[in-house]
Amino acid sequence: MTIEAGIEGRHAQAARVAVSVRNVDMSFADFHAVKDASFDLEDGRFLTILGPSGSGKTTLLRMIAGFQKPSAGEIFINGKPVSATPPHKRSIGMVFQKLALFPHMTAAENVAFPLKMRRFDATTIPERVQRYLDLVHLGGYADRRIHQLSGGQQQRVAIARALVFEPDLLLLDEPLAALDRKLREEMQLEFRRIQRELGVTTINVTHDQREALVVSDEVIVMDKGVIQQKAPPSATYRTPANAFVAGFIGVTNFISGKVTATSGDTVSFDVGGSEVTGTWAAQGAAPSVGASVTGALRAEQVRLAASEAELSGCQTTRRGVVRDAIFEGERLVYEIDLAPGTLLRVFDHDAAAHKQFAIGDNVAMGWNARDVLTFPN
């Protein structure tokens, strides 16, 4: 069993739907922000809604939270329609980019706040607060005021405060967007750990594709108000539903041309006078000869060598001139001419073990037809 199959199989028996979004639309005066969104999220799962700025992901989250009423459609939480339920009655914990902690209170007082608001038995509050501060690894910081805590520690207080009343659902609206990269990556893993420990159903919004892949059981990719795909992270990466998803997740080269031949799922198309062979990856039958298509080829699927003879494992080989070579630490990034007007971006993740090329070198590139995911143009 692969690691992904193991992770994704974990919830195979957990079938209870915690959140169901049914044909939800949101129109502002003259703008259609969310269009006919439908999905189910099972209990205990971590879903990330991923998309570029303005794609409608925050609007969708705000409708689930109850801050915005859908123009059409219905949202169900634990099987009950919630459009008539105000946000504070929805049993939802939230963490936003602006943490909105009370600066004059201690960490413990901040975490106790939602319990006091919900009139929890006062004698149980200190133990509960300590348990949630321990959960976020702030057990020893209960009496610190917010300004005496680092950015990451403040984030942890906000997580404890969102979870302490044991909500049915945790909503995260880009809580990590303002953090520097190292802290952001550390907190991504923390969100994942805490979510797994508690098993709380979670919906996270981000435009950071890496975060979506790292933290989630499932990813929804949105563009222009429309859900493009809902799938486990590895499937959005390996079997994107369309060219938009292929381009948004990972670094993808797009190669466009007109179809010259098809055979089953194999599609050949002309790119600036040279033929590229790809695999039809869209729904429905393969296109006819003459149709415009786009092939999506990931930067790490292309192999490089000085000569074609060294690329015997590749079904397709091409020559091209290196236009740029950029050292990024963990990888070398090349930009190579494939055809007039078409540059291929190529990653070498093990540059120390491979021959390195310089700008101006004429190199051989190789890949397989299954790596060129071909979609209608």
Ligand SMILES: Nc1ncnc2c1ncn2[C@@H]1O[C@H](COP(=O)(O)OP(=O)(O)OP(=O)(O)O)[C@@H](O)[C@H]1O
């Ligand atoms: N109250 C509003 N009135 C009018 N238009 C709105 C309103 N709220 C959002 N929009 C528009 O709806 C679209 C989607 O906004 P939304 O905030 O959901 O996008 P997003 O994907 O979360 O983007 P970002 O990552 O930038 O937050 C945007 O074009 C936005 O301008």
